[in-house]
Amino acid sequence: MSENYEGQDDAYATVGHIAPNFSCSAVMQDGTIEELNLKAFTKGKSCVLFFYPADFTFVCPSEIIAMDRRIEEFNNRNCCVIGVSVDSQFSHSKWREMSPKEGGIGPVKFPLVADINKDISLAWGVLSDEGVALRGTFIIDQESIIRHASINDLPIGRNIDEYLRILDALDHFKKHGQVCPAGWTAGKDAMEPTSDGVKRYLSKNSDSL
Numbered sequence: 364m365s366e367n368y369e370g371q372d373d374a375y376a377t378v379g380h381i382a383p384n385f386s387c388s389a390v391m392q393d394g395t396i397e398e399l400n401l402k403a404f405t406k407g408k409s410c411v412l413f414f415y416p417a418d419f420t421f422v423c424p425s426e427i428i429a430m431d432r433r434i435e436e437f438n439n440r441n442c443c444v445i446g447v448s449v450d451s452q453f454s455h456s457k458w459r460e461m462s463p464k465e466g467g468i469g470p471v472k473f474p475l476v477a478d479i480n481k482d483i484s485l486a487w488g489v490l491s492d493e494g495v496a497l498r499g500t501f502i503i504d505q506e507s508i509i510r511h512a513s514i515n516d517l518p519i520g521r522n523i524d525e526y527l528r529i530l531d532a533l534d535h536f537k538k539h540g541q542v543c544p545a546g547w548t549a550g551k552d553a554m555e556p557t558s559d560g561v562k563r564y565l566s567k568n569s570d571s572l
Contacts, residue, residue: 376487378512382412382503383486389445389474390455399445399474402507409442409533410503411526414489414496418450418458422520424468426498429523431471440530441505444473449484449495452477489514502529545572 376383382401389399401412413430415423430437430444437444448455455475461467476483484490489499498515511529515521532543541553544564554564 374486376501376509376512378509380509382501382507382509385476385483385486387476387478387483388452389476390452390459391474392472394456394459394470396452396456399476401445404445404474405443405503405507407441407505409440409505409530411437411442411444411530412447412487412501412503413445413521414447414484414487414499416491416493416495416498416517417448418454419466422498422518423448424458424463424466426521426523427468427471428463429521430473431468433523433527434472436527437530440527440534442530445476446471446473447476447478447483447496449478449481451479491517493517500526502526502533504533544568 374383384400384402386398386400388396391397391399411430413426415426417423427446430446434444455477458467459470459475462469478484478496481490481494484496487499487501489497491497497517498519498521500511500513500521501509502511504510510533511526528548531549532547535541535543535549535553539553540556542556543553547553552564552568554560
């Protein structure tokens with residue numbers, strides 16, 4: 364591993380385990396280039412950490428712009444967003460300088476990490492055979508525990524609203540101790556994690572599942 368990877372008890376990303384930490388150059392929200400340490404940057408917040416294949420490509424700008432359009436919704440949930448690809452920080456900067464009409468992403472309001480040596484993508488299990496990151500998305504809670512992981516193949520774009528739904532479900536569970544069934548969204552019935560709770564929920568909601 365390179366010096367950018369900071370090994371700890373959980374060297375690889377696993378749901379239910381502490382997120383592997385890293386420090387790496389990133390283009391920050393204000394366009395400056397700084398060293399971003401995952402643990403320090405996310406302290407006291409949850410985080411959506413997402414990987415994408417490469418700058419100046421096709422599906423990627425649509426996902427990044429969709430993330431940026433919803434950044435206030437993530438902020439309102441005390442959640443930060445971080446993007447990662449195997450491009451350099453200079454490539455990230457140039458892409459941010461291009462408007463969406465030119466195929467760019469504009470000045471997005473979250474950091475883009477430069478995983479040039481690919482150690483981060485490898486540790487998080489998203490490095491493809493082509494040497495770029497698959498479309499991996501991880502939700503990390505305020506205690507640095509990975510609570511969600513999903514990986515799309517290169518041609519398949521993500522549904523950003525799903526990550527907001529998952530954050531709401533995690534928050535509901537934390538506050539109320541209720542688990543969130545299929546298709547749950549904020550304001551809908553949740554379920555007590557007991558046999559009776561399952562029966563009560565299904566007797567009322569099974570027809571709408």
